[in-house]
Amino acid sequence: MKRDFVDLWNIDPDEAWYIVKRTGNVKEGREELSDVLRGKNLALLFTKPSTRTRVSFEVAINQMGGNSLFLQEGQLQLSRGEDVRDTARTLSRYVEGVIVRNHSHTWLEEFAKWATVPVINALTDKSHPCQLLSDVFTLYERFREEVKDIKIAYVGDGNNVCNTWLVAAGLFGLNLFVATPEGYGPDSYYLQAGQDLSNFTGGNIYLTTNPIEAVREADVVYTDVWLSMGDDRDEEKLNALRPYQVNEELLSHAKESVLVMHCLPAKKGEEITEEVFERYSDFIFTQAENRLHTQKVLMEFLFEKS
Structure with missing residues (x-):
């Protein structure tokens, strides 16, 4: 079969x-x-x-x-x-x-x-299951068995990558905090799938609209573009997402040893600043x-x- x-x-x-x-x-x-x-x-x-x-x-x-x-x-x-x-x-x-x-x-x-x-x-x-399978490997490569104990924060649009992160957290038993604006959250079907899997694996999934809450003491902060391929430029959506930009101020609430991930391509100046992107570029391109x-x-x- x-x-x-x-x-x-x-x-x-x-x-x-x-x-x-x-x-x-x-x-x-x-x-x-x-x-x-x-x-x-x-x-x-x-x-x-x-x-x-x-x-x-x-x-x-x-x-x-x-x-x-x-x-x-x-x-x-x-x-x-x-x-x-x-x-x-x-x-x-x-x-x-x-x-x-x-x-x-x-x-x-x-x-x-x-x-x-x-x-x-x-x-x-x-x-985007191939992306997330690879992302979990990237984290396992860095943290080994402790990957189940770290805090992972996804910040930004509740898109296909965010949906798949919910399933990954459940499948692998990870601790995931997701921060998205009101009205731009992940798909409820994928959220339910992640929660159902977490019941068997010990994963934890938390949703919030507060990006600071999500990244507080986080070991890993993950983001993705705010507008997916083929989407028209939506100024209302971009305005709603601006407080979710991964920048130095937001990362100041994470652990000092925090790692930043991005599935690429990046729209620098929107979901992530160029300064932050370049600081973590080696890890981001290892992820790629x-x-x-x-x-x-x-x-x-x-x-x-x-």
Whole structure:
């Protein structure tokens, strides 16, 4: 039976920790990846622009002995109205897996339903599970087993990354504080999923509209852009989010040893100041690098289980 990775809850807590810990061993050269992708063809079906996601997946597939085909939706019959189910069934006859980055999570769920090969979510409007799997690895790489004891603060828009952080906190048993403005909070479905998982793993999820409360004594402060790709500039939303900017004043309430994370690309001067970004740039770009390592192990896991 094929294994998809459409949302973070498609893996259970034991599987999630296995992927994170094996990523560390592979990255550090203590273990080698299997040859499960050797000779396989994987399609990258993208609607949205991409730097880190596209390059990290293409390099990972290549380094694991597979072949990648980059497909832009606008160049496929999808752009002329072909049913998603027909595209999914067609591609399943040609390739051994499909990595999708698009606007609609509902579209991706429908695609995965009809595809007969593994499907990986490389970002939708609701969820970004590959990013969060990698982010948790980045924190585990720094904190090891103490990662369950640290305070993680997400500050800003309740977007797809925020949604997935809620699930990650529940899946891995982490302590997460989320600060978003009134009216711009995360999706209630993902919040419920994170809370349900926390009942089994011991995770803790706190929501507030006060950014200072969220970052007080935090070990890690995480932010993302305020306007997602394709969104029109919304001055009302930007005004609501300005108190949530990750700047020196906000970080003064966190631990002195605080680390700052950003999934990139950054809109410096909006969700984060350039000064803060550059101060933590080494950690932020290690976070970006780890997409490559984590996705290798994720693909190995999915294809060995399928």
